[in-house]
Amino acid sequence: MCIFYLPKCKIKFTFGRVNVAKCKFVLMKTILPYPFRKVGIVIFLISIIVSFIGDIDHAKAGFYEGYHHLSYSSEESMVQYIERNGGLIYTVQEQKTFDWVGIILSLSGLLMYVFAKERVEDEFIEKLRMNCLAWAVASSWLLFFLIMVIRGSTRFEVLYALQTQMLIYVVLYVYQKKWKYGV
């Protein structure tokens, strides 16, 4: 028999039979001190800057693509056209690194914000968290479903899905706390 303890959760495993009696789950339990909230915001802002820097080439390519179509130039390909106009800044590997760093920083920042304590933690904040979590899960899945229908593809990146879900949660939480119920 193995008894597994967590701070507010006691689950008793007995020969494959799970006894969840007296199990008190506290979803969205805050585990980080209040200052981590601000650290999370700073890290998230850094991730936005990194993503912007990494996306320069995407923006540049998009601009050239539009310009190339407008000029009706069929003699040279898109790649040749971009090369003639100075080419792209980053290599594919550098681009991937920027994307990776951006998403990791973004997720870390959002996670810190989500799991950091408020100045005063009470049952209203707990209810607000649960409410926002439920809305974030529902709306993000609806969003993914719509994107899949529009794009006609069932493929999506897990990290970006997590990022979207957390971002919706944070936006909802901040909106409800500061404006809807704020004074």
Added chain:
Amino acid sequence: MKNTLKVQRAIKDITQAQLAEVIGVSRQSINTIEKGKFVPSTLLALKFARYFEVPVEKIFILEDDD
């Protein structure tokens, strides 16, 4: 459910912030309870009653449709 929290607070002549500090919750919680947007737990209701030295029923009143 309606409540007389604002009235009780006026009788004691304290602000939302002061009441929040005494009870150990945020000012937003007091504000949302007063406006009827959030129904507090039994524990919190009892804390209010103890602080205002009145029965819980005098602060939180059930309405016909509850």
